[in-house]
Amino acid sequence: MTLFSFASAQGPLPREVLTQLRDEINPGAGALSLLELPFSVPAFEEMRAAAEQDLRELLALPEDYSVLFLQGGASAMFALVPMNLLRRGEAADYIETGLWSRRAARAAQPWGVVRVAASGDGRSLPPATQWRRSGDAVYCHLTTTETVEGLQYFSFPAADGVPIVADMTADFLTRPLQLAPFGLIYASAQKNLGIAGLTIVVVHRAFVERAHGIAPAPLDFARQAEARSKVNTPPVFAIAVAGKVLRWLRGNGGLAAAEERGERKAKPLYAVIDDDDFYDAPAPKRDRSRVSLRFHLPEPRLEETFLREAEAQGLVHLRGHAEIGGLRAALYNGVTQEAVEALAAFMRDFRQRRG
Ligand SMILES: Cc1ncc(COP(=O)(O)O)c(C=O)c1O
Known part of the structure; x- marks a missing residue:
């Protein structure tokens, strides 16, 4: 019997990717396994750079966005986004549409002024025309797919001021994207591009520059952008898997x-x-x-x-x-x-x- 998983917590990997991984994990006597690859050698940097390049091509990512390979998952980002981007007394708007965006808003509270700019009823989404966005917010946080409630935004406001910070964990790389409205996008890798342990962050230069050293170094956007995500040991294997899924996506029509x-x-x-x-x-x-x-x-x-x-x-x-x-x-x-x-x-x- 073939097993088909529809798990929300972890997506299946393409068969071709699993086959490549099998060979690279266990290459036979005398060769180094992918699981044994140190992050400090050129082979890892080549792999990381290739993964970044594939992501850039898939998203047609302009040069003024950095790609970070972090750890801690989207849940850590709920706090890391305000920790990096907000200074004392600064505000951010939050669009509350379900369980995950509520968690994001709650985690932001110790780090700045959280304004709920729209609230959904859990059965439908407040359209962008009804969001009460404040002009002085540093960012507006949006969860593009609420996995628990089964809700998804299919269009986004134009890039007209306050940039959007999006939790795209559930739908990252499932559709083309106009980058302009987004100041930062984050996604845990385990749903659409690999396995747990890696959080992909795409962040505009203006937001990289906002990071002001409050977050621990491995979770500081500016330090990680500067160090090509190698402030400390990155999740080598999770990056390797993401790299293969990114290559697979490119090879299958983008x-x-x-x-x-x-x-x-x-x-x-x-x-x-x-x-x-x-x-x-x-x-x-x-x-x-x-x-x-x-x-x-x-x-x-x-x-x-x-x-x-x-x-x-x-x-x-x-x-x-x-x-x-x-x-x-x-x-x-x-x-x-x-x-x-x-x-x-x-x-x-x-x-x-x-x-
Ligand atoms: C939309 C969304 N955001 C955040 C998370 C949390 O991700 P993690 O467990 O990697 O922190 C999930 C997990 O299902 C999710 O679906």
């Missing part, structure tokens, strides 16, 4: 193709959900996420049966977040069309038998 694949993957699942009232996706169509599909069945008991039967067919990790329950399918970059078609077929069959 971000336009990633977006097309993403649309094609979400379609059959939402089609089953929209067929009738058996499955319910609470978000309005304009806000529902292509990378984190949240849906419910008429009763929680039926959801337990769904999870059990799905697992027996190799469709695993479909349980919704503990805080709101229900079901959830994450469709990150590494999830295949085959996986999605198998899930859609199971959902149709389950409805026929239990609906």
Whole structure:
């Protein structure tokens, strides 16, 4: 039986990447394993630089943005962003749309003045036209996909003043991006570009220059930009894996193709959900996420049966977040069309038998 994972916490890796890793992790007697690579040798710098270059090409990243390979995950960034960017008494706007953006706003409170510029109801997103942004904020924080609630922004305000800082953990590199409105983008790697242990940060020069030495050196944007992410030992293996996924993305048509694949993957699942009232996706169509599909069945008991039967067919990790329950399918970059078609077929069959 083929196992298909729809886990929200960790995305699958492309098969080709896993095959390369297998050989490089265990190259046989006499050769150095990728797991043994020191960060202090030229081979690592070549790998890091290649990963950065591939990311730059994928995003068509202008020279005035730095790429940082940090640790601590998006959760650490919730505090590191204000720690690096805000000085005493300075303010930042936060768009609260769900669990992750609320956590980001809470973590920022010790470091500056947090203004909630918009609040969602957890079932839909406040459109940018309704955000009450303040002109004197240093940045406006946005979570582009709320994985728990299954909500995703598909457009962003124009670059007209206060730069956006975005937690793109769930949808980074799943679609082309106009960089101009963004002062900083961060994403934990484990969903769309590899494994846990690495946080990718894309940061504009103006924000690099704002860092003022409060954050510990390995988490200080200016020091890490200066040291090419080698202030201390970086997560070598996680960077190696990200490098391979970035190369894979480039070799498979870049971000336009990633977006097309993403649309094609979400379609059959939402089609089953929209067929009738058996499955319910609470978000309005304009806000529902292509990378984190949240849906419910008429009763929680039926959801337990769904999870059990799905697992027996190799469709695993479909349980919704503990805080709101229900079901959830994450469709990150590494999830295949085959996986999605198998899930859609199971959902149709389950409805026929239990609906
Ligand atoms: C949108 C979003 N932000 C932040 C996080 C937290 O990431 P980490 O556990 O790597 O800190 C997650 C994890 O699921 C997420 O989905």
